[in-house]
Amino acid sequence: MSxxxxxxxxxxxxxxxxxxxEREQILELFSSVEFxxxxxxxxxxxxxxxxxxxxxxxxxxxxxxGKIDYDKLIDKFGCQRIDQSIIDLVGRPPHxxxxxxxxxxHRDFNHILDAYEKGQKFYLYTGRGPSSxxxxxxxxxxxxxxxxxxxxxxxxxxxxxxxxxxxxxCKRLARENAKGIIACGFDVSKTFIFTDFGYLGGxxxxxxxxxxxxxxxxxxxxxxxxxxxxxxxxxxxPALQAAPAFPSSFPHLFSGKDDLRCLIxxxxxxxxxxxxxxDVAPRLRYRKPSLIESTFFPALQGENGKMSASDPNSAIxxxxxxxxxKNKINKYAFSGGQDSLEKHTKYGANLEEYAAGRMxxxxxxxxxxxxxxxxxxxxxxxxANVTEEMVDAFMKVxxxxxxxx
Amino acid sequence: MSxxxxxxxxxxxxxxxxxxxEREQILELFSSVEFxxxxxxxxxxxxxxxxxxxxxxxxxxxxxxGKIDYDKLIDKFGCQRIDQSIIDLVGRPPHxxxxxxxxxxHRDFNHILDAYEKGQKFYLYTGRGPSSxxxxxxxxxxxxxxxxxxxxxxxxxxxxxxxxxxxxxCKRLARENAKGIIACGFDVSKTFIFTDFGYLGGxxxxxxxxxxxxxxxxxxxxxxxxxxxxxxxxxxxPALQAAPAFPSSFPHLFSGKDDLRCLIxxxxxxxxxxxxxxDVAPRLRYRKPSLIESTFFPALQGENGKMSASDPNSAIxxxxxxxxxKNKINKYAFSGGQDSLEKHTKYGANLEEYAAGRMxxxxxxxxxxxxxxxxxxxxxxxxANVTEEMVDAFMKVxxxxxxxx
Numbered sequence: 001m002s003x004x005x006x007x008x009x010x011x012x013x014x015x016x017x018x019x020x021x022e023r024e025q026i027l028e029l030f031s032s033v034e035f036x037x038x039x040x041x042x043x044x045x046x047x048x049x050x051x052x053x054x055x056x057x058x059x060x061x062x063x064x065x066g067k068i069d070y071d072k073l074i075d076k077f078g079c080q081r082i083d084q085s086i087i088d089l090v091g092r093p094p095h096x097x098x099x100x101x102x103x104x105x106h107r108d109f110n111h112i113l114d115a116y117e118k119g120q121k122f123y124l125y126t127g128r129g130p131s132s133x134x135x136x137x138x139x140x141x142x143x144x145x146x147x148x149x150x151x152x153x154x155x156x157x158x159x160x161x162x163x164x165x166x167x168x169x170c171k172r173l174a175r176e177n178a179k180g181i182i183a184c185g186f187d188v189s190k191t192f193i194f195t196d197f198g199y200l201g202g203x204x205x206x207x208x209x210x211x212x213x214x215x216x217x218x219x220x221x222x223x224x225x226x227x228x229x230x231x232x233x234x235x236x237x238p239a240l241q242a243a244p245a246f247p248s249s250f251p252h253l254f255s256g257k258d259d260l261r262c263l264i265x266x267x268x269x270x271x272x273x274x275x276x277x278x279d280v281a282p283r284l285r286y287r288k289p290s291l292i293e294s295t296f297f298p299a300l301q302g303e304n305g306k307m308s309a310s311d312p313n314s315a316i317x318x319x320x321x322x323x324x325x326k327n328k329i330n331k332y333a334f335s336g337g338q339d340s341l342e343k344h345t346k347y348g349a350n351l352e353e354y355a356a357g358r359m360x361x362x363x364x365x366x367x368x369x370x371x372x373x374x375x376x377x378x379x380x381x382x383x384a385n386v387t388e389e390m391v392d393a394f395m396k397v398x399x400x401x402x403x404x405x
Numbered sequence: 406m407s408x409x410x411x412x413x414x415x416x417x418x419x420x421x422x423x424x425x426x427e428r429e430q431i432l433e434l435f436s437s438v439e440f441x442x443x444x445x446x447x448x449x450x451x452x453x454x455x456x457x458x459x460x461x462x463x464x465x466x467x468x469x470x471g472k473i474d475y476d477k478l479i480d481k482f483g484c485q486r487i488d489q490s491i492i493d494l495v496g497r498p499p500h501x502x503x504x505x506x507x508x509x510x511h512r513d514f515n516h517i518l519d520a521y522e523k524g525q526k527f528y529l530y531t532g533r534g535p536s537s538x539x540x541x542x543x544x545x546x547x548x549x550x551x552x553x554x555x556x557x558x559x560x561x562x563x564x565x566x567x568x569x570x571x572x573x574x575c576k577r578l579a580r581e582n583a584k585g586i587i588a589c590g591f592d593v594s595k596t597f598i599f600t601d602f603g604y605l606g607g608x609x610x611x612x613x614x615x616x617x618x619x620x621x622x623x624x625x626x627x628x629x630x631x632x633x634x635x636x637x638x639x640x641x642x643p644a645l646q647a648a649p650a651f652p653s654s655f656p657h658l659f660s661g662k663d664d665l666r667c668l669i670x671x672x673x674x675x676x677x678x679x680x681x682x683x684d685v686a687p688r689l690r691y692r693k694p695s696l697i698e699s700t701f702f703p704a705l706q707g708e709n710g711k712m713s714a715s716d717p718n719s720a721i722x723x724x725x726x727x728x729x730x731k732n733k734i735n736k737y738a739f740s741g742g743q744d745s746l747e748k749h750t751k752y753g754a755n756l757e758e759y760a761a762g763r764m765x766x767x768x769x770x771x772x773x774x775x776x777x778x779x780x781x782x783x784x785x786x787x788x789a790n791v792t793e794e795m796v797d798a799f800m801k802v803x804x805x806x807x808x809x810x
Contacts, residue, residue: 014445014448015432015435015436018432018435019432022428023427023428023431026428026431026432027420027423027424027431029448030420030423031420033444033447033448034447034632035444035447036441036443036444036632036633036634037633038441038633039438039440039441039444040419042438042439042440043419043434043438157610157614160614160618161614161617161618167611167614167615197607197610197611197614199606200605200606200610201604201605201606201607201610202602202606205562205602205605205606206572206602209562209565209566209572209602209638210572212566212636212637212638212641213565213566213636213638214636215636215637216633216634216635216636216637217622217626217631217633217634217635217636217637217640218633218634220637221622221633226622227439227441228441228442228443228621228622228623228626228633229441229621229623230621230622231617231618231619231620231621231622232617232620232621232622232625232637232640232641232643232644233614233617233618233641233644235622235637235640235641236617236637236638236640236641238637239637239638
């Protein structure tokens with residue numbers, strides 16, 4: 001940037017300036033400057049606090065290597081816990097992911113249940129950022145839980161902005177991921193899959209700009225943990241993940257149904273996007289979407305992180321062979337032992353897990369490998385049958401007249 | 406934003422915190438915080454400087470009510486003056502706007518002239534933000550100067566983000582402005598007119614994201630004078646004005662011609678967009694666009710501002726009747742006298758202008774009204790013949806095989 005935009009960072013010169021000033025002059029300077037929220041936050045925290053758990057769409061890490069504290073997340077994000085009273089409202093045998101607490105938090109899920117009881121329609125919206133060729137088991141959670149009618153967003157532009165990948169590669173990964181999603185068994189007459197690079201424009205772009213018009217860059221930075229050196233692509237992107245929560249972004253699907261409710265099943269790390277979306281919605285005179293939010297699918301190494309597409313050893317991919325699965329589980333899956341002989345000799349085993357009976361023994365690992373291999377094998381067969389034409393069919397911008405049947 | 410995103414401004418609490426601290430502690434705090442460029446700038450200037458002239462795409466105002474200092478603008482922006490040596494390079498009788506210094510600055514215009522001499526092709530790109538129904542005389546400058554082949558961007562999204570207008574109104578104004586532009590006499594076989602809301606997507610969106618990926622939000626704020634409370638729509642928009650400077654944004658026009666040169670005729674207040682564009686281009690391995698930049702068309706009231714679509718009395722519109730033109734010129738046009746009897750009695754006439762012989766006498770005003778009325782009348786007749794179908798034809802995304810003939 002230097003050639004035409006002039007030099008950056010003037011911190012040093014400013015420090016020199018301040019050193020020549022009295023305490024009162026410095027305070028006066030402080031009080032006369034309109035600091036942005038980000039710098040105010042930075043001054044307030046001054047790097048002095050304990051290492052906290054960090055959960056945002058790009059980083060999931062527990063405090064001091066411990067487990068993710070989901071209660072704390074619910075408090076911090078301001079969503080609600082899915083308790084028995086909500087599950088009772090479902091009024092039919094609840095999905096295993098609800099019974100087992102995989103989906104543990106929500107925002108206005110009860111509104112959807114109420115609407116459902118009254119026979120009102122709604123649509124589901126979920127998605128994925130295509131950062132790797134294959135899906136792993138964690139990615140399947142929302143797709144295994146999600147029913148129809150459904151829109152699925154593949155945020156190839158997000159991955160371009162956050163990962164060091166070419167734009168063409170992001171578009172390719174989105175298509176590959178679409179195949180893995182289709183293999184979960186969706187109905188093409190009730191499902192619209194789209195990529196941002198492929199679909200952006202028209203009503204979708206208009207809604208994105210409407211959202212962008214109501215969110216300041218300070219606010220986006222505060223919500224998503226970005227700073228001023230992050231690209232404007234990153235600060236403008238969240239509006240693109242917000243737009244599909246509004247039915248008017250899909251005129252070919254929901255024309256004349258601007259009041260249709262939207263339910264978003266997602267992992268809790270996506271909450272910041274939809275907190276922002278729900279905050280902006282009333283100002284656009286749009287309905288707030290409802291959310292149902294899952295825990296993270298833990299990394300093989302333990303519950304202090306999530307399976308990550310960027311760390312092959314943390315995850316079982318739907319493309320892994322039986323042999324690879326067995327090897328990953330035996331070598332990496334958390335069983336209280338350390339993940340290398342060296343570390344094991346140095347630190348010993350995690351006896352707390354062992355004592356509580358939660359440790360995975362060799363037998364348990366073997367059974368796990370069998371179950372996963374069968375599941376992955378089934379998915380792999382389904383995926384092998386997904387053709388380019390099928391991807392085109394799911395992605396075609398088309399009316400879906402039977403979407404609500 | 407309050408409900409879900411928590412309270413804003415913590416400036417007060419921070420000031421309390423600082424008041425309990427010693428000078429050294431405050432300096433230590435300062436040195437440990439990563440301030441953004443915007444806050445560093447704000448601290449450095451602390452609102453203490455003299456009132457400067459402000460020229461950016463949204464504000465044009467001279468220092469202390471004087472005239473715009475174009476030499477200073479050239480220095481500040483880092484563009485080059487169009488001198489006789491450049492005009493000589495044109496190699497044919499130069500356009501009246503070049504001879505008269507209306508276009509007075511450039512960036513790499515000589516590259517275009519060199520290319521032209523070698524028989525290489527290039528395209529022109531200009532545009533307009535549709536903030537009012539009618540064009541005024543200032544708006545016509547680039548369109549009267551511009552030849553073909555040409556792409557014209559109507560930034561309806563920009564006006565939605567900056568002006569208090571509904572999105573539908575911005576789209577309507579863009580179409581009305583297109584009619585006024587078409588009435589200048591462009592050839593539909595060599596001209597592509599597009600609106601952002603209408604055309605964004607595909608290759609154009611891809612280029613916008615590529616630009617957004619390379620510009621930090623601090624940088625955009627510094628270039629365009631935005632702050633953290635401005636919307637992310639505003640910080641992300643400049644990339645949309647950058648994208649048409651790259652031929653790959655128009656695959657239907659320039660497919661396989663990624664190396665085609667682009668020349669942008671515009672008023673100098675648009676320079677920040679293209680300074681940013683030229684800065685990013687090499688990192689995308691794209692050619693930098695060339696620029697040829699005009700002075701502002703002065704407001705009727707004098708040379709300290711420009712004709713503004715938002716101030717009807719500052720401008721002659723192409724839709725003004727002979728009577729309105731005569732009235733505006735007699736009542737508002739700067740002639741050294743004040744613009745009301747009250748002010749005239751209080752301050753007297755501007756004798757400097759009078760003494761220099763630059764004062765417009767009643768006779769001169771009358772001749773001006775005649776010339777403008779004739780010009781506006783001609784434009785009005787042409788505009789009356791522009792149909793909706795013609796607008797559709799200019800805006801259709803289509804190949805233009807004869808664009809370079």
